[in-house]
Amino acid sequence: MSIMPMPTATPPDVSTFDRLESRVRSYSRSMPRLFTKAEGSWMEDAQGGRYLDFLSGCSSLNYGHNHPVLKQALLDYIAADGVTHSLDLHTEAKEEFLAELDKTILKPRGLSYRAMFTGPTGTNAVEAALKLARKVTGRQNVIAFTNGFHGMTLGALACTGNAGKRGGAGVPLSHVSHEPFDGYFGPDVDTADLLEQRLSDPSSGLDKPAAILIESVQGEGGLNVASTPWLRKIADLAKRHGALLILDDIQAGCGRTGNFFSFEEAGIKPDIVTLAKSLSGMGLPFALTLIKPELDQWKPGEHNGTFRGNNHAFITAAAAIRHFWRDDKFASEVKAKGDFLAERLAEIAAPYGDEFRLKGRGMMRGIDVGSGDLADRITSAAFARGLIVETSGPHDEVVKILAPLTISREELATGLDLLEQCVTAAMSRPYSAAAE
């Protein structure tokens, strides 16, 4: 099979969606095609167009689309009439997942957590984490960070920075202090020291926090990376000030930065970890809040939900852990691909000097091109060439690469060559709104 994308030039008739689906839809606006199939790093449309996927469901498809091992495990389970829905009853599928998670992921990393299955979205895992932190500490305030993204339900949204997203709430979003993330004031200001100072000053006006909620790489916020020393300082000050450290690893976890958890390099052990997106391995809805055992102070049913424990996702998640994380091979492949990605992005950005900035870590990288308009021209040109790639950041100014971690070196190189052509084209042409 060719590894060159072959996009469909003319958009299909999408009037059904215009007529019947809510205006709230977003990704489909910049990629108006009718998708029918997906395999590995590729998506296909109804007209036979082939697209290389550098978005991967916003890092929900770290192992690519329909990975054969995961697909077969699910097909076998369904064919044998395995339980599909079971509220939070004990099932064999759940037992298999819990045992595999403990044996292959947690134990070897010296981690001990209870697994809390929340509703199947990331935002619900964050809601559960916030509720638990407030319950355990008896405090209300939570510290979140500038450019953080934690989900769209009210508690998680209150911790999210983006004004456009917050605006949808319709009510005040309260009980959260937004503190400057690592590097927010440039390289010379250590924002962990600023936070320490404010928390230590009884007259600073900053209420004692129940939790400090953090992403070690901010996915939606523009691929801002928290350095290891900074993360360690935050973990340490959380402990000293009686706050729980909640690490939101929904986007950066499940191998995206090279290790299973994004915080492994920093050597910290968060009190609570949230996972979702790629946890099922196949893009099935599935979220998890990991809790240090002594913090598991829930009353039965105190955070409830109909869909807590998606058995199909237990099967594929267990299969993914078994297949990819049994040894270090996959992690070292991801790290090598991440290095290659970093090199190529540096080459692509080099001609533009200080106008462009490299962002991110591992296989979660991008280029800050300085403006949302320019980033949009680049990603639109990419889609016209059959490359699916999106933006992030406060002004959507970061072209963000989230290729499947399973992508071949050839596919990755092909996509980056295409991206380079799009950057060159966008930079050489005088700006016109009608571009592409």
Ligand SMILES: *Cc1c(COP(=O)(O)O)cnc(C)c1O
């Ligand atoms: C996507 C995301 C969420 C929210 O997950 P949903 O499944 O969309 O609710 C929360 N935190 C981070 C870091 C995310 O990237």
